[in-house]
Amino acid sequence: MKIEQIHHVAYRCNDAKETVEFYRRVLKMDFLVAISEDKVPSTKEPDPYMHLFLDAGNGNILAFFEIPNSPPMGFDPNTPRWVQHIAFRVADEAALLEAKAEVEAQGLEVVGPTDHGIIKSIYFFDPNGHRLELTCVTGTAAQMQELKELAPVMLEEWSKHKKVVTHASWLHEKEFNG
Structure with missing residues (x-):
């Protein structure tokens, strides 16, 4: 098997329209596709949904599901909010x-830049409470190679x-x- 790229990553949202408007306004993403059905195609479960697809650049797609018949979204109390996030490269x-x-001009609180x-x-x-990261690469090829070589050693330890x-x-x- 050879993976070519991630086609899309999907998250839940509270409100489909609000989510699309946020990503279009704040991150300038194009709204690509909306799919809405009464049944889940893979499982055939009766569960009406709105499935949204946004262009995150370079063939990357960010997707969301609004599922109004499910309990309200929540957060895993055992996972810190900083752990699960979506990172976009600039x-x-x-x-x-x-x-x-x-982003700050949109009235949002921003942490960083963090080096x-x-x-x-x-x-x-x-x-929706999803943490977003915007990042730029500052490392050298030598630094990246060093980290790649260290990765298996660090994982084993x-x-x-x-x-x-x-x-x-x-x-x-x-x-x-400092």
């Missing part, structure tokens, strides 16, 4: 700072001990040490 640091100003050593990111929430593995701690040294 061209460079100037574009990231411009995006931050645009992750190889990327810089800002964070905010959509109207983490898997054995479930304690912080510090081989790549240089990524956030500036952020935590």
